[in-house]
Amino acid sequence: MNLQIKPILSALRRHKAGTILIALQIALTLAIVCNALFIVHQRIERSNRLTGMDESNVIAVQNRYVGKPDSFLPLMQTDVAALRNIPGVESAYVTNAYPLRRGGWSTGMQTDPTKTKDSLPSALYFVDEQALKTLGVKLIAGRNFTPSEIVNLAPQSTPAPAQVIITKAIADKLFPNGDALGKSIYYAKNKPSTVIGIVEKLTVPWIEFEHMDNVTLMPIRFDSGYQHFLVRARPGQQDAVYKAIPNALYKVSRMRVLPEKYGLRTFDVVRANAYEADRGMAILMTVVCAVLLAITAAGIVGLSSFWVGQRRKQIGVRRALGARRSDILSYFMTENFLIALGGVIVGTVLALGLSQWMLKYFEMPRVSVTYVAVGVVLLLVLGQAAVFAPALRASKVSPVEATRSV
Amino acid sequence: MFSYYLQLGLRSLRRNPMLTALMVMAIGFGVAASMTTYSVYRATSRDPIPQKSSVLFNTQVDAFGPENIENGEPAPALTYTDATAILRAHKAAHQAIIYPVNVSVIPDDAARLPMRQTAYANGADMFGMFDMPFLQGRAWTRDDDEKHASVVVITKDLNDKVFNGGQSVGKQLNLDGRLFTVVGVMDNWAPQPLFFDAPNTGGFVDEGASVYIPFTRAIDLQLGTNGNNNCVKEPEQGWDGYLRSECVWLSLWTQLDSQAEVDAYRNYLNGYAAEQQRAGRWSWAPNVKVRNVTDWLDFQKVVPKESTISLVVSLGFLAICLVNTIGLLLAKFMRRSQEIGVRRALGASRATIYAQFLIEAGAVGIAGGVLGLILTGLGMLGTTLVFPSDIARLATLDPTLILLTLLTSIAATVIAAFYPTWRAAQVQPAWQLKSN
Numbered sequence: 001m002n003l004q005i006k007p008i009l010s011a012l013r014r015h016k017a018g019t020i021l022i023a024l025q026i027a028l029t030l031a032i033v034c035n036a037l038f039i040v041h042q043r044i045e046r047s048n049r050l051t052g053m054d055e056s057n058v059i060a061v062q063n064r065y066v067g068k069p070d071s072f073l074p075l076m077q078t079d080v081a082a083l084r085n086i087p088g089v090e091s092a093y094v095t096n097a098y099p100l101r102r103g104g105w106s107t108g109m110q111t112d113p114t115k116t117k118d119s120l121p122s123a124l125y126f127v128d129e130q131a132l133k134t135l136g137v138k139l140i141a142g143r144n145f146t147p148s149e150i151v152n153l154a155p156q157s158t159p160a161p162a163q164v165i166i167t168k169a170i171a172d173k174l175f176p177n178g179d180a181l182g183k184s185i186y187y188a189k190n191k192p193s194t195v196i197g198i199v200e201k202l203t204v205p206w207i208e209f210e211h212m213d214n215v216t217l218m219p220i221r222f223d224s225g226y227q228h229f230l231v232r233a234r235p236g237q238q239d240a241v242y243k244a245i246p247n248a249l250y251k252v253s254r255m256r257v258l259p260e261k262y263g264l265r266t267f268d269v270v271r272a273n274a275y276e277a278d279r280g281m282a283i284l285m286t287v288v289c290a291v292l293l294a295i296t297a298a299g300i301v302g303l304s305s306f307w308v309g310q311r312r313k314q315i316g317v318r319r320a321l322g323a324r325r326s327d328i329l330s331y332f333m334t335e336n337f338l339i340a341l342g343g344v345i346v347g348t349v350l351a352l353g354l355s356q357w358m359l360k361y362f363e364m365p366r367v368s369v370t371y372v373a374v375g376v377v378l379l380l381v382l383g384q385a386a387v388f389a390p391a392l393r394a395s396k397v398s399p400v401e402a403t404r405s406v
Numbered sequence: 407m408f409s410y411y412l413q414l415g416l417r418s419l420r421r422n423p424m425l426t427a428l429m430v431m432a433i434g435f436g437v438a439a440s441m442t443t444y445s446v447y448r449a450t451s452r453d454p455i456p457q458k459s460s461v462l463f464n465t466q467v468d469a470f471g472p473e474n475i476e477n478g479e480p481a482p483a484l485t486y487t488d489a490t491a492i493l494r495a496h497k498a499a500h501q502a503i504i505y506p507v508n509v510s511v512i513p514d515d516a517a518r519l520p521m522r523q524t525a526y527a528n529g530a531d532m533f534g535m536f537d538m539p540f541l542q543g544r545a546w547t548r549d550d551d552e553k554h555a556s557v558v559v560i561t562k563d564l565n566d567k568v569f570n571g572g573q574s575v576g577k578q579l580n581l582d583g584r585l586f587t588v589v590g591v592m593d594n595w596a597p598q599p600l601f602f603d604a605p606n607t608g609g610f611v612d613e614g615a616s617v618y619i620p621f622t623r624a625i626d627l628q629l630g631t632n633g634n635n636n637c638v639k640e641p642e643q644g645w646d647g648y649l650r651s652e653c654v655w656l657s658l659w660t661q662l663d664s665q666a667e668v669d670a671y672r673n674y675l676n677g678y679a680a681e682q683q684r685a686g687r688w689s690w691a692p693n694v695k696v697r698n699v700t701d702w703l704d705f706q707k708v709v710p711k712e713s714t715i716s717l718v719v720s721l722g723f724l725a726i727c728l729v730n731t732i733g734l735l736l737a738k739f740m741r742r743s744q745e746i747g748v749r750r751a752l753g754a755s756r757a758t759i760y761a762q763f764l765i766e767a768g769a770v771g772i773a774g775g776v777l778g779l780i781l782t783g784l785g786m787l788g789t790t791l792v793f794p795s796d797i798a799r800l801a802t803l804d805p806t807l808i809l810l811t812l813l814t815s816i817a818a819t820v821i822a823a824f825y826p827t828w829r830a831a832q833v834q835p836a837w838q839l840k841s842n
Contacts, residue, residue, distance in 0.1 A: 017829070021733040025726055032722045039715070066510040066520040067583040068627075155630070156648045158640045188640060226508070250519075257510050257522035261612075280792035281712050288723055291435050298428050299730035306737030354722075362711050 004327075008335045018303055019339055026343025026379050029296045031350035034375030035358065036285040038367045043282040047275035049212075051099035052167075052201030054136025057090075057238050058267040060098065061229040061245060066255040073152055073223050075253065082252045083229055084130075086244045088237030091130040094229050096222055097205040098125065098135070100267075100274040104205035107159075109187050109216065111174055120173060121211060122166075123204035124159060124187075126220040132165075134232040135202065140168060142181050142197030145219040153220045160191035161218050169213035171198050187216070207274050242266060293382060300386035304336065308394040315394055316401025325395040332391035333384060340383035344376045351375065407758075408765065415766030422738065426770065429734050429819075433774025434781055436727030437815040441778065442785030443713070443720040445807055446793055449800035450610070450709045454597035455536065458661070459699035462535060463668065464602075465492065465658040467679055468693035474638045480693050481636060482605040482706070483654040486625075488678075492658060493529070497674045500661040502529030503621050506606055506632040511568060511617075512580040523564065524632075525617035526603075527624030533559070533590075535661045536602070543575035543590035546620060550589075554622040558586035564616040565591045584627070586619060598800055599708040601699050602659055606633030609708030610796040631655040660696075672696050710797065728822045731770075735826040739763055743833050750835035763827040764820055771819030775812040782811055 012019045063079070065072055076094050083092040097104030108119030125131070129145045142165070149163050164185065171180035184192035202215045233241040246258055258264060265273070272279070308315075315328055355367035419426040453459050467488050468480035475481065484492075489503045507527050510520040532538070533545035542565075546557045558579050565574050578585045596614025600607050628645045633655065641651030662668045672694065679692030697705060739746075746759060782803060789798040 017736060017825070018733060021729055021736070025729045025733065028722065028726045028729065032719060032726065036719060064508065064510065064522055066512060154643070156641060156645065157643055254519060255512075257520055259522055276794050277710070277712055280794070281716070284716055284792045285719070288439060288719055291439070292723055292726060295432050295435060295727060295730055299432070299733055302425055302428050302734045303737055306741060309741065358715065358718075362715060364715075 004331060004334065005338070008331065008338060012335065012339070015307065018307065022300060022303055022336075022339050023343035023346065025296055025299055026340050026383065027347035027350055029292055030344055030347030030372075030375050030379050031354050033289050033292060033378070034351045034371045035354050035367055036289050037375070038355075038371045039364075040282045040285045040289075041371070042365065043275075043278040043285075046207070047271075047278045047282075049203070050201065051203045052135075052137050052199070052213075053099060053267075055267040055271065057233045057235060058134065058136070059231045059233065059238065059242055059245065060101070060265050060267065060270050061231065061249070062259060062262050062264075063227055063229060063249070064257045064259075065225040065253075066257060068225070071223055072225050072227075073221055076221065076227065078252050079229065079249060080128075082248045083231055083245065086231075086241055086248050088234050088241045088244075090232040090234050091133045092229060092231040093128045093130045093134055094221070094227050095131070096126045096224070096227060097123070098228060098230055099203045099205060100207065100270050101205040101228070102207060102274055106204070106209075107187055109170075109174075109185050111183070111185060113184075113186055113190050113192065120170070120214065122170060122187075122214040122216045123206075123209075125202075125215060125217050126153070126159070126222045127217050128219065128221070131217060131230075132199070134230050136232070137202050138200040139165075140198055140200045142195070144197060145217075150219045150221055153222045155223055158188045158191075159218055159220055159222075160186075160188035161193055161220055163196045163219055164193040165197035165199060165217040166195055167199055167202050167213050167215045169201070169211070170216065171195070173214075185216075193218075238266065293378075296379075297382055297386040300336070300383055301390060304332065304387045304390035305393070308332070308390045311394075312397050312401050313404070315397040316399055316404070319397065320399035320402040328395040328397070329391050332387055332394055336383050336387035336391075337380065340380050343383075344379055347379070348372055348376065407761070411762045411765040412769060414762060415769045418738075418742070418766060419769060425734055425738055426773075429731050429770050430773045430777055432727040432730045432734075433771065433815050433819055434777030436724040437774065437778035437811055437818070438781030438785055439720040440717075440724045441782045441807060441811045441814070442789065442801070443716040444810075445782075445786070445801040445803070446789060446797065447709070447713050447717040449598065449802075450713045450797060452598070453700065454599050454601050454703075455699060458535075458537065459601075461661055461663050462601075462699050463660045463662055463671070463696050464699075464702045465660060465675065466695040466697070467492075467675060468690065469652050469654060469688070470638045471688065471690045472693075478693065480695055481654045483634065483636070484656045484658055485652055485654050486649045486656060489656040489658045492675070492678065495674065495678070497671050498660040498662055498667065500531045500535045502532040502535060502659055504528040504532060504602055504657045504659060505621070505624075505655060506603060506615070507619075507624055507629045508632045509581045509617055509619075509629075511564065512583065513568065514580070521567065523617045524611075524613070524615040525619060526615050527619050527621045527629060529621050531661075532602075532618075532659065533592075535659060536597075538595055539593040541591050541593055542573060543588070546589050551620050551622050554626050555620060556584065556586045556623060557589045557620060559590040559592060559618040560588060561592055561594045561614070561616045563594050563613075581617070581619070599703055601703055602657060603633065604703060604706040604708055605657075609703070609706065610794075610800070612796045612799070625649070662696075668696060710793075712793065713797070716792075724818070728818055731819060731822040732825055735767060735770075735823050736829060739826045739830040742830070746830055746833040747835045750833065756831040759831045759833075760827055763830050764823055767819050767823030767827070768816055770823075771816035772812070774819060775815035778815050779808060779811050782807070 065075055080092055080094050105124045106121050109122050110119040128150045129147050132139055132144050151161055153159055175183055180195050183195050187193055203212050204215055351372050358364045359366055466480040469485050470481055493503055505527055507525050509525045510522050512520050530546050530548045530551050550557050574588045577588050579588055599609035600611055635653055635655045637653035639652050641648045641653055662671055675694040676692045679694055682688045786803050789801045
């Protein structure tokens with residue numbers, strides 16, 4: 001194809017304002033769209049992170065006992081037994097926290113008994129022998145807890161049981177030689193906990209944490225009026241179990257509160273609640289991008305149509321002097337391409353600047369080059385698509401126009 | 407003249423319905439996106455207690471030491487030891503310790519299930535300091551604080567549920583099996599952001615607390631905090647050990663009416679911290695912070711990142727829509743060069759050309775504003791999809807926002823029209839006449 005770049009440039013010089021406006025619009029659109037799409041990508045990626053659990057068929061119950069007996073432990077034991085007796089329940093246990101709960105307990109741990117500074121943080125899950133099965137996590141070394149290893153923990157005291165199960169992430173960090181099993185970790189000064197098992201992966205209860213995979217399972221029954229039950233239903237039984245849980249618990253005792261909002265949740269709901277803000281952000285940015293691209297395209301159509309209308313006479317002259325329809329079409333397509341090219345060059349700079357600004361004020365990661373590249377291609381294609389209809393109309397201008405109204 | 411130009415403008419807009427529709431849509435979408443996100447931003451960044459935000463102060467005293475804190479910033483809460491010692495010193499006219507607790511109301515009717523309530527354990531001064539709105543009865547007194555009285559203030563919602571909305575002052579309320587005497591009923595109250603409990607709530611809650619009980623009584627009942635509890639040293643066993651510990655979990659709020667009082671209070675705190683250092687409890691120099699509501703909310707970063715980012719993106723969006731409008735108006739106006747030429751030749755001044763075209767642009771702005779208003783209304787419904795419910799419900803389409811939407815779109819369009827209008831006014835009458 002014969003590109004007529006030089007005459008296009010000299011023609012554009014006579015339409016500075018329109019040219020600059022289209023280029024500016026493309027530049028701004030690029031800056032916003034590639035940053036917005038990058039945010040969408042990040043948020044989706046974040047909300048799809050794995051917990052290490054087998055999340056299907058798991059139900060989380062939030063329970064609060066009413067009143068203040070000497071110990072809540074007997075109540076908790078009866079409740080767990082009642083839950084395990086519900087038809088269709090595979091396993092159940094009582095705990096202080098679980099992945100995506102967005103609230104929990106963390107402590108520093110280290111291999112040095114005096115437990116001075118620079119410890120590694122770990123989330124603590126208080127569990128019993130049914131926890132691994134209920135969570136559906138994979139034990140890759142060692143063994144599970146036995147019922148006799150589960151110990152009671154008084155309120156306001158420091159958990160440091162004789163045995164613990166840790167995640168592979170912790171094992172790798174504290175024992176780089178791969179010999180974690182049987183070693184001691186100190187969660188409290190001078191109280192060793194022996195590693196009896198390692199699970200492949202399990203995440204902390206928070207969705208933002210420096211060490212997402214640092215989790216310690218402790219064989220502990222924590223004496224507290226507030227706790228969570230995790231229940232695994234047999235495949236196909238989740239709905240029935242979900243409906244049966246409140247009755248089973250209220251049958252044991254009515255002196256409890258299962259809150260309306262977070263009392264009873266399937267794990268799908270737990271996940272959706274945890275990433276509510278991320279999902280919202282992804283939706284908002286997608287909508288903004290779509291509308292923005294539509295408006296930019298419409299703007300290009302509008303201005304190009306105006307130019308075509310303004311130059312009908314010149315087009316007629318060119319056609320009369322022997323230019324083919326395809327020459328006229330390619331003239332306008334090329335013109336738009338050159339303007340868009342200028343726009344995306346400026347836009348790339350703006351996009352990186354915006355990203356830098358968001359990095360500084362919102363601690364967001366820098367936009368990836370792939371996204372800028374995708375944005376550039378997207379806008380060039382959009383420009384070509386938007387100009388196609390006006391250009392086609394221009395190519396249909398008859399050579400007779402050259403003779404009119406002069 | 408104005409109405410004539412408006413008529414001309416409307417006629418011209420009707421002549422190119424596509425181009426007009428494009429401009430109106432661009433303005434409408436741009437304004438709606440900005441206004442929707444602005445309403446959320448406005449809600450999250452507002453002053454929760456404007457009449458007093460400059461005289462209410464939160465107290466921070468570093469009980470952790472420089473090694474255990476970040477950026478030299480003391481923890482956002484106090485230990486029991488420090489909070490009660492500062493309170494006992496009476497260095498401010500009004501001061502109250504506050505911490506969140508969880509209680510359950512046990513209805514007299516045994517057939518009804520217990521109801522969990524969000525509650526605060528606080529000193530008597532909190533009610534007056536925060537202008538909490540009483541409907542019946544009154545706040546409890548400092549004397550009740552001293553006597554560790556079993557009294558309670560409840561909100562209207564709870565009064566409706568438990569006492570069927572009737573007169574309940576003097577009646578008994580069963581909280582977790584213990585009886586409390588109702589001394590006052592207040593209107594439902596939850597300033598947003600919830601400044602006095604920002605560290606535990608993030609600033610926003612679906613519902614405010616419905617039960618308030620005396621701090622001293624809550625300590626007797628060994629009610630642990632329902633919020634954050636941070637310890638750098640392991641507490642000793644038992645409740646008393648916990649109270650003696652270096653764990654931080656209490657807020658202390660103070661009303662200080664003048665800069666002199668603030669300075670005196672800060673001096674006292676520095677003196678207190680220095681004393682702890684001398685006594686060997688702390689090995690570091692005094693590090694105290696006294697922040698008013700506005701500074702405290704800034705420091706707590708209650709405005710969610712999402713809210714600011716979406717506002718920035720929407721403003722960018724509006725800017726693009728305006729650039730788009732400039733381009734389209736330019737096209738529209740320049741297409742009428744002949745008409746302008748004729749008018750100028752017949753004696754119209756540049757000023758009248760300006761007036762005519764700016765009025766035409768204003769008409770586009772009004773249409774865009776109306777569309778923007780409709781879309782903002784839809785956007786408000788959509789906020790629940792995009793923001794967490796406790797924040798989304800704060801965004802409302804109030805008269806201020808309606809006015810702002812219309813004004814923004816008219817102002818934006820007229821500003822966008824300046825350049826195209828200027829170009830139109832530059833049209834040389836002779837040229838246009840010659841070429842025809």
